[in-house]
Amino acid sequence: MPESSSPSARVPVEERLFSLVLALVATENGLTKNEILSTVQGYRQRFVSGGDNTSLERQFERDKDDIRDLGIPMETVEPPGEQGNNHLLRYRISKGDYDLPSDLTFSAQEITLLGLASTVWRQGSLSAESQRALVKLRSLGIRSDDPVIGYAPRLRTRESSFEPLRAALERHTTVTFPYLKPGDSAPRRRTVSPLALVQHRGRWHLYGRDEDAAAPRTFLLARIVGAPRSTSKSFEPPEGGGSAERALAELDALWRSQRATVRVVDGSDAATRLARRPGSSVDLGGVITLQYTDVDILADELASFGPEVEALTPGDLRAAVIKRLTILAHAHAPAEED
Amino acid sequence: MASFQPMHAQDKLAFLLSLVPYLMDHDRVSVADAAAHFGVPPEQIRQAVRLIAVSGVPGETTQYQHDDLFDIDWDAFEQDDEIAITHLVAIDESPRFSAREAAALIAGLQYLSGLPEQADRDVVGSLMAKLSRGASAAPSEVAVGSGDLDEALATIRRSVATARSLAFDYLNARGERERRTVDPLRVESLDADWYVRAWDHGRQAVRTFRLDRMSGLDVTDEPASAEGRDVVLPETLFQASPDDLSVELELSEAALPLVDDWIGGSERRRVDPDRVRVTVRLAHYGALTRLVAGLAGLATVVGPPDARATVERWAGDALANYATGGGSPSPATGPAR
Structure with a gap:
């Protein structure tokens, strides 16, 4: 922290945080802020008795957030009859809420699988958090089995809107973002209260309440073309959760209900890969029936196969592929002015 | 697998809080074994143990007296590189997961839910329930739909x-x-x-x-x-080879992440406020046409000229399929390769 350079700022941050957790777990009745700042390692060295401790108090506020971020539940207790008096507020960490339930056990196979699950994320907050969860799991001392074959799974969150949306989802903050629907010439600003972030068939979607439409909507992160901005409004998510499950179920239902037919060139890469796509069925005459969620995403995929595939139905898919190929041919035609 | 290296004070705190119950469960453990178990360098274990050993609670005197602090068998630690905690303070159990930590692992598990390792029973479902119960609040709503994983995986595993x-x-x-x-x-x-x-x-x-x-x-x-x-496998899936073709692409800034795997260390040259040029490296033109055709309107090949011509021909051949008229069962035109 740049703001303080007192000589005793030498106590490392992790030592101060560790000491704070220990002190708050050990206390039965809680400690007041003043008691914490004057006695706990890392604060006491900087505490000025009877003086101005404003910067130290701010430090304590930030430390509280850092500790709560780790899933450590810090309680505040108001002494009876003294409600509203901040100076008498007592802080503590209840052992029962801190400890992982003692009957929670994991087999070696489960530890292996969780270790693998933690490697799925290689970037961003999901990676840092799953690594931390894994460290906590390892504290149980359970050995993991070596899997039969090594796995290196990797799931990305490439859209830059992912982290700000995840933060808004946690804080229940309504956000706005420019959303470009295919076929529209300009993005439109949408106001959304985020309820879930789900990855469906390789694509990240935001599920939330569209405040202008006053109804739930699903947005493709790839079509959010500018940074999401938090509004000052917060909202109450539905009781009991289940939004992610609902969003995935809706996307699945959509995927099952929409069918496209394409003709593939026998023996081509398109013939092999499209036939292997989940939900595909191969018909006579090199025709494959595909299931899909979004006509424009399927059109991108089909266009990348070029002459190996011809989109037959529905008509809007066929038109979307032709449009892409036309743009592509035009953009790569020999430049006249060169 | 990359080893875990704490960067932030928060990660270091989580490590300290996790190391204590582990050490408590092991009367005596070598630094090497603890390091292997947590997947960290031995020196990181030693540093953490040194810190734990002098930490504690203010205690009744508020003076951090000897009895208020953790203690270890210092001789074993200094001479044999072994850890034995001789006095515990305040904590003895593993900490709970945060809602976000549980959610991150659950989403990772969902992604892997089709692996043959767990095909026979609902390991993922039971683990998700355990993680939720071990979290300090309901895991956040981040989820990955179960993909139908390729049937080839089971045969590969066999x-x-x-x-x-x-x-x-x-x-x-x-x-x-x-x-x-x-x-x-x-x-x-x-x-x-x-x-x-x-x-x-x-x-x-x-x-x-x-x-x-x-x-x-x-x-x-x-x-x-x-x-x-x-064989030692490299960490990254795609390796550049000296035989790769270098192709210059112009694309909108927003589309950059989509070609991330092929850019490598190439610098970005800005042509106008929202368009940049990058050099991508690909094994052959087959990969180039796939990449660029999937980004129609977003990315354009600038050069070399034969790369542009290849993409144009590929698009032209594809369009010829459609020129024969709406979905008539004409024999496919032989694609130029």
């Missing part, structure tokens, strides 16, 4: 479990089909795409295969060869 080679027909991106015999080394994935890296008997080298390009998979009677066993 090949490894029985130490027999795997044979399959493979169509590479150049359009060449061939029966390949390999010893699978590692299964990798990138979002919805799955790959296997294997020792290829015919090539006498490690090759990467896309699962959805493999067909006619068979576990052979041939024992897996020894050659592949000692």
Whole structure:
């Protein structure tokens, strides 16, 4: 922290945080802020008795957030009859809420699988958090089995809107973002209260309440073309959760209900890969029936196969592929002015 | 696998809080064993133990007296590099997961829910319930839909479990089909795409295969060869090769992440406020046409000229399919390769 350079700022941050957790777990009745700042390692060295401790108090506020971020539940207790008096507020960490339930056990196979699950994320907050969860799991001392074959799974969150949306989802903050629907010439600003972030068939979607439409909507992160901005409004998510499950179920239902037919060139890469796509069925005459969620995403995929595939139905898919190929041919035609 | 290296004070705190119950459960453990268990360098364990050993609670005197602090067997630590906690303070159990930590692991598990390792029973469902119960608040609503994982995975796994080679027909991106015999080394994935890296008997080298390009998979009677066993696989799925083609692309800034895998260390040259030029490296033009055609309108090949011409021809051939009229069963035009 740049703001303080007192000589005793030498106590490392992790030592101060560790000491704070220990002190708050050990206390039965809680400690007041003043008691914490004057006695706990890392604060006491900087505490000025009877003086101005404003910067130290701010430090304590930030430390509280850092500790709560780790899933450590810090309680505040108001002494009876003294409600509203901040100076008498007592802080503590209840052992029962801190400890992982003692009957929670994991087999070696489960530890292996969780270790693998933690490697799925290689970037961003999901990676840092799953690594931390894994460290906590390892504290149980359970050995993991070596899997039969090594796995290196990797799931990305490439859209830059992912982290700000995840933060808004946690804080229940309504956000706005420019959303470009295919076929529209300009993005439109949408106001959304985020309820879930789900990855469906390789694509990240935001599920939330569209405040202008006053109804739930699903947005493709790839079509959010500018940074999401938090509004000052917060909202109450539905009781009991289940939004992610609902969003995935809706996307699945959509995927099952929409069918496209394409003709593939026998023996081509398109013939092999499209036939292997989940939900595909191969018909006579090199025709494959595909299931899909979004006509424009399927059109991108089909266009990348070029002459190996011809989109037959529905008509809007066929038109979307032709449009892409036309743009592509035009953009790569020999430049006249060169 | 990359080892865990705490960067932030928060991560260091989580490590300290996790190390204490582990050490408590082990009366005496070597620094080396603890390091191996947590997947960290031994020095990180020693530093943490030194800090734990002098930490504690203010206590009744508020003076951090001896009894208020953790203690360890210092002789064992200094002389034998062994850790034995002799006095505990305040905590003795593992900390709970945060809602976000539990959510991150749950989403990772969901992604892997089709792996053959867990096909026989609902391991994922039971683990998700355990993680939720071990979290300090309800895990946040981040989820990954269960993909239908490729059926090839089960056969690949059987090949490894029985130490027999795997044979399959493979169509590479150049359009060449061939029966390949390999010893699978590692299964990798990138979002919805799955790959296997294997020792290829015919090539006498490690090759990467896309699962959805493999067909006619068979576990052979041939024992897996020894050659592949000692190969150290690189961390990244796509390696640049000196034979790669360099192609200059112009694209909108927003589309940059979509070509991330091919950019490598290429610098970005801005042409106007929202368009940039980058150099991508690809094995052959087959990969280039795939990449650029999937980004129609977003990315354009600037050069070299034959790369542009290849993309134009590819798009033109594709359009010719459609010129014959709406979905009539005409024989497919032979694609130019």
